[in-house]
Amino acid sequence: MTIQAYMQTLGQQAKEAARLLSHTETLTKNQALIAIASALHVNQAHVIAENQKDLDAGKASGLDAAALDRLTLTPKSIDAMIEGLRQVAALPDPVGEISNLSYRPSGIQVGQMRVPLGVIGIIYESRPNVTVDAAALCLKSGNACILRGGSEAIHSNQAIAKCVTQGLLDAGLPAGAVQIVETTDRAAVGELITMKNFVDIIVPRGGKSLIERISNEATIPVIKHLDGICHVYIDDKADIDKAMRIAINAKTHRYGVCNAMETLLVSESIAPSILPKLAQAYIEKGVELRGCAKTCSLLAANCLRATTEDWQTEYLAPILSIKIVSGIDEAIDHIHQYSSQHTEAIVTEDYTLARRFLREVDSSSVMVNASTRFADGFEYGLGAEIGISTDKLHARGPVGLHGLTSLKYIVLGDGHIRQ
Secondary structure (H helix, E strand, O other), X not given: OOHHHHHHHHHHHHHHHHHHHOOOXXXXXXXXXXXXXXXXXXXXXXXXXXXXXXXXXXXXXXXOHHHHHHHOOOXXXXXXXXXXXXXXXXXXXXXXXXXXXXEOOOOOEEEEEEEEOOEEEEEEOOOXXXXXXXXXXXXXXXXXXXXXXXXXXXXXXXXXXXXXXXXXXXXXXXXXXXXEOOOOOOHHHHHHOOOOOOOOEEEEEOOHHHHHHHHHHOOOOEOOOOOOOEEEEEOOOOOHHHHHHHHHHHHHOOOOOOOOEEEEEEXXXXXXXXXXXXXXXXXXXXXXXXXXXXXXXXXXXXXXXXXXXXXXXXXXXXXXXXXXXXXXXXXXXXXXXXXXXOXXXXXXXXXXXXXXXHHHXXXXXXXXXXXHHHOOXXXXXXXXXXXXXXOOOOOOEEOOOHHHEEEEXXXXXXXXXXX
C-alpha cells in the first residue's frame, strides 16, 4: 500500500469514528478512558522497555540532552499519564452543553451548543506522553484523532497505542477513534496535513522547524506555537524570598520545556540585592548566564555579554539571559519586543502593578507571583493538554477539552415563521 493510500484509509476510519463519537454518551467515553489507564498500568513494564529501545537509538544517533529528556518515560511519568486519564474522565463533558439561550422578540429561543471539531491530526516529536494526552482529550471531547509521533519515539508510541486501542475496544468504541501512524516515512505528514476531506484541524507539537513546516504547507487550519520565550520580571516591590524561589524554579525545574523561563528581567533598584544571590544559585546548578551591560558589570566574571539574538532565543538548555530594566515600563516594552506570547510572570507585592502587567502583557498565560512552569494543562485543571496555543484563534493557551470543541447556534421554536 502506498503512503497516500495508507493515510487515506486512516482518514476514512477516523471520519467514521468521529461521527459515532460526536453523539457517544459521556459514560462510555469515561469508561474508555479508565480502561486505557488500566491497560497502561498493567503494561507499564512493557512500555518502559520499548521506550528504552528509543532512548538507546536516540543516544546512538546523537540526540541532545533536552530531546532525550522529553523522550524518557519512567514509572513516575507513566503514573502521571494514568492520573491525567483519570482527571479527564472526571471532568465535565463539554459536548452538548447549551449556553446563552435567550428569547428573541419573534418568540424563538436562540442559543449555542458546544460540539466536537471532528477529526484532529496531531504531529509531534519526542514526548510519547503526548500520545496519551491527545487520545484522552480528543476522546472526551468527542473527536477522532490521527497521531503521528516522531521516528525517535516509534517504539514507545506503538506500545502506548496498543493500550489505547485495548481501552477503546473494552468500552465498545471503534479502534479508528484513535489511530497512530505506524510509518516513519515523512511523506505521511505531507498527506495528513492536506487531507481536507477527512481531517478538520492540525495540531503540531515540536521544534520550531517542524511547526513552521506544518504551518506553511498545511491546507487545514492549524493550532500552533512556534517558540516558548518566557519571561519573569522581578519588580522593585517584590518579596525577595518569593522572587528567588520563582526565578530559580522557572529556569531550573526542567530545561527542555516550552514554559521554562528564558529571560529574567530585574528592576534596577533591586538588582544589586538579588542578582548576585540568584547568579550563585544558577551557577551551582550549571546554568550559563548571559546579560546586558549592567548585569555583566554587576556579576563580573560570572556573566557573558548577551546579544540581540539571546533575547529572541528559546534555549531549551541551562542558559539564561538577564536584563536589568528601569522598571515595569521597560520590562513590558522588552516583553512586547521579544516575547513569543507564550508565558510571562511578574513578581511584585504591588497589586496595582500586578493588575497592569496582567492587562498589558499580551501572552497566552500571564502570571503574578508564580513560576512560568505552571503554564500547563495538567496544572490548570484541564486534566491534560493537546498543546499550548499562542494563536488568538481558535484556541489560546493550554488547549484542553473546550479548545477541541466549537460552538454552533441552535434555535428553538414552536411553529414560528418569519413575518
